[in-house]
Every structure is written in structure tokens, then in C-alpha cells.
Amino acid sequence: MTNNSTVQPLLRIKDIRRRFMLGETAIEALHGVSLDIHASEFLAVWGPSGSGKSTLMNIIGLIDAPTGGEVWFDGQDTQNLKDNAITDFRGKKIGFVFQSFNLVPVLSALENVMLPLQIQGVSEAIARERAAKALVDVDLEKFKSQRPDKLSGGQRQRVAIARALVVEPRLIIADEPTANLDSENSTMIIDLMRQMNRSKGVTFVFTTHDPRLLEHVDRKVLLRDGLIVQDEVAHV
């Protein structure tokens, strides 16, 4: 467990269960997971395939609702929020980095980064300025006019990180952000996330299969068969 358990966590999940129906068969992906994540943590959830990592990420990121249990974000119980309210909440407080980058192919790197701001109604000029700054942060200012198909995998993921960072979220969820990258780019992406975590104080939670990447984190949560079996603070 972390040593700041007395401070109110950024995110608290209590006894989370998630059941999926596969045809007529019910599959329990999470069996009652409880976890506190504090502000500015750099946390990795790891474990074998099918352990429930992505399901847990989806629930933490408020893009999926648990079958049972509670999700408290920034002191607010999220389970009674209506769809529009939870969408707005997510847009402002949570950033996402996906395994397949999920950039909009017809928008340039800059436009992709501007998109979350524009969704929030930020003016074109301000969104452009903030997005350009975010691209500088991920060292991609020279590629701001390029569309995703002209960028390498590592560059696309850096654009995705800039897109997640641009709204200045409290938490960034990255589900297998390095799964589609080679080891050099994987390390670079984790280093970049780590750097953003330290310089901006943004909380990062990511999942990975790769034990080498765990060397970079503050805290490692091992998930197996839908249960947390190990939660340890790493000594980086």
C-alpha cells in the first residue's frame, strides 16, 4: 500500500465488480477490486492477459460502469452522474492514451491535440496555442502539420500523449500504450509519461505486459483473475 493513505485519494474504487455476458454465459472480469490512487502517482497495473487490466482501466477512466461497487473521483461519487455529466467530467479531468493511438486520421497532429479543447468549447485561437505548446512538450512541434499516417508509431503515441495532456487533466489512463511499439519507442514513451508526471504533476495509470517497463514506475499493482494480488511501491 502507499504511504499517503491518510490523504484523500484522487480516485477511490471500492469493491468493484464487473460482469460481462458472453452469449448466455456470465463472465466475471473483476471480483471486488478496491484501490486508492493519489494525485501525482505514476502507477502501473500489470498482469497476464485476461486478468482484468483493461476492464479496470475502463472503470477508472469512467468509460465503463461497474456491475457493483463504488467509484469516487476527486471526492465525487460518479455512479449517479447522467451520461452528459459524466462525459463532461471525463473530458475535463481524465486523459486517455490508447494502445492503437486512436488519432483522427483526417486531422493533423496539431488538430488532433486541439480536439479535446474544442469539444469543451475553447476558442480556436486558444486551443491552437495550447495544442502547439503540448506538442512542444512531447518534442513534436516540427510535425504539427502532419497527419497521423505520415508519423511513426512512436510519434503517433506522443501526439496521443499531447492530446491527453492538453486539457490539463487530473488523471491520464494509458491502456497498453507501448503494446504496438518496439522496445526503444516503448521506453521512450514511458520516459515521456514519467517526465510529464514529474513536471506537470499529472497522475498516470497505465497497463503493461512488459516487466521491463515496471522499472520506471512508483507503484505496481498486480492483477490476476480479476483480483489485486500485489500492490507495491517501487523504489525507482
Add this chain to the structure above:
Amino acid sequence: MYKFKLVNTFKLAFRGLSRNRRRSLMTLLTIALGFSAIALFAGYTHNIYSGMSRGVIHGEMLGHLTLSKPGMSKEGKLYPERYLLNADEVNRISELLRSEPHVKLVAPRLAFSGLISNGRASTIFIAEGIEPSALQKIQEGIFTQNEAKRGLYDKMLKKLDPAHTEVVELSSGLAELLHIESQGQAAMLVNTISGQANALDVTLGGTFDTGNAGSNDKYALVSLALAQNLYDAAGHADRLTVLLDGVVQTELMRKRIQTKLHAAGFDLEIKSWNELSSFYNQVHGMFDMIFGFIFLIVLTVVVMSVANSMGMTVIERTREIGTLRSIGLRRAGVVRIFTTEALLLTLIGCATGLLITVLVRYGINVADISYTPPNSVSPTPLLIDLDVRRIVVAFVLMGVVATLAAYLPARRAANKLIIDALGHI
């Protein structure tokens, strides 16, 4: 409050069209060709309606409004003395009408029928009595500039000599039937108002085409004075033809004149040119029906094309929808992006269709194509107008229908669970 600005929705929607260019192009061409088919047919019927209305008002000389005693059209031939307007009535009513705005002409008319003979053979005729000056005035505006230049319908023009009331004009078929040449003599035999037989010698001034095969061997045009002389009804008229300065004034002036005449103590029936021309109404009705049918087919094709295109687009972009929802786009925003995309596709398609219409129209209009319509005696040029009103209606209707066609797949996509959308391959 929804915050994603419309301009950004348009930008995303517009860029979305470039993703699958071939599919967008095929859908766009379907819309463009469909729209063009509608606009060209609308332009063709508009030209027909416009030509026919000019033909009815100026060619058939119905004017815009016809005033007669109530029941004249049904029983006027049986009891002419009861339904004819006398000289005093004709003068007073004409005076009242001439002071009205938009009234260009008030022409007393007298229709009659009888037998016409060349001395060896006789045949029936239907005749119309009108003052020569009124005849000239009522025919003004019968042709468009282009028609006047081409001289295709010159044979439809009629002319009476104000100095020689015995000179008549006969339809070409009637003159041919009687073998009468210009300046040839004939005798007209009619029943007078009191039922007596009356005959007068007339001279053929010229011939004209009625434009209708059914009447082209029966029709005669005489001066009002000759008609009144033959009918033994000096100063009388069976109706008054009113010519206005524009067809759009017809209904307004009908009401105005009705009120004015009623106040002056006249009980008259006023009919508009389109009420009196059953042929115009039949043709209008038939073409409207065909237009509606074509429009419905094109609209169905457009709806199916847009729905199919948008359905495939939504499926292909399911993961992107999940991403947009993840980063804060509301469900309504997703629906707006896809419906805007369909709207843009339709508007661009319609604009392309309009361009095709303008080009095809130009090609047809300069190609000098003509055809002879059923029951017609002369060829008619194939001309296409730009029917702005129906083009705008088609534009709006296609935009609305295409947007609705995109709404269902867009709503289905927006309602998908985000995790399912993100997991879509």
C-alpha cells in the same frame, strides 16, 4: 449546454467526406444526377406551363379574367337575350374596370357559331368577335424574345382590319377546307339573338393556326362590329375580357374587381384564365403527377444511397466514435457530426447537380430540338427553363431527407457503449 462549436462539427464532417473518396464520390454523383434529373424536368415543365399560359392568355385571347353574367357559360346559347350584356352595361363596367390599377385592357367579346359557305360548299364554324385594336393589344407578349426571333409560331398571330369590318380571319384548316384564298369571298350564316337566320358576305383577310388540331378547321375571328351585326345585337357582348399587366395579379384583381362591381350593383361571374382553360389544367395536372413520381423515385434513391453510405461510414469509424466519446464528446455531438456529414454530402451533390443542370440546359436550348406534341398542329421547340422555386424546394427537401437518413445510423453509433466502440475492429 452543448459546447462543441458548429464550425468544428462542420470541419470534422467535411474532412470525414475525404476518408473514403470513392464512396463519397459515388454517393455525391447519385445525388447530383438525381437532383439534375429533377431540375431539368422541372425546367421543362416550367417552360411548358409558361408557354401554355401565354398561349391561353394571349394566343387563345382568354386574357387574365373573363366577366359574364352568372350562368352564361351554361345557358347563354339557349337564352342569349337573358345573358348578353347590353351596350350600357358594357360601357359602365368597362369604365369601372379601366380605372383599376394593373388593368391594361377591357375588351367586349361576342362568340357565335354557324355555317360558312364558299358558294359551293358549307361547313360549321365557331367565331369570336373582338375589336381589332383589342385583338392587337391582347396578343402582345404572346411570344418570348427567343420565340419571336425564331418565328416558329408566327402563324398563330391574328390580325383584323379596323377600317374594314367585313374582313375576317379564318383558321388555316377552315380556309383550306373551303378552298378560300386571301381576299376570297365567303358567306356566314348565323342565328340572330331572336333566332332568325342572318347571313353576311365576308372577305378573307388572312389565316392563322389555332395551335390545336381539334379547332384548326373550325375557328374564325371577326371584328366585334361584324359579330354584333350578324347576331343582330348592336352594342352587346357576351363577356368582357380583362388583360392585366402580370399573371401574378390575377387572383388579387379578381377579388378587387368582384368587390367593386358588386358595390356598383353588378352581379357578374369572374373566371380566371386557368379556370377556363381545361386543357391547361389537364396538362398541368398530368405533368405535376409525372414530376411528383420522378421526384419520389429520385428521393428514394438518394435516401437509400445516403443511408447506405452513412451506415458504412459509421461502422468503419466506430472506434473513432469511441475515442471521441472518451475525450468528452457527448452523444449529441456524435449524431451532429454524422448528420452534418450527410447534409454536406447532399448539398455538394445538389450544387454539382445544379451545375450539370445549367450545362445540360444550355446544350439542349442551343441544340434547336423540336417536337410536335399530341393534338398540336405545329412543332414545339424543346426548351428548358430554370425553375428556381422547385430547384430550391428540391434542394431543401433532399437536404432534410438525407440528414434524416443519416440520423438513424448516427444515433445507433452514439448510443453504443464506449468500451464496445473502442474494441470495434
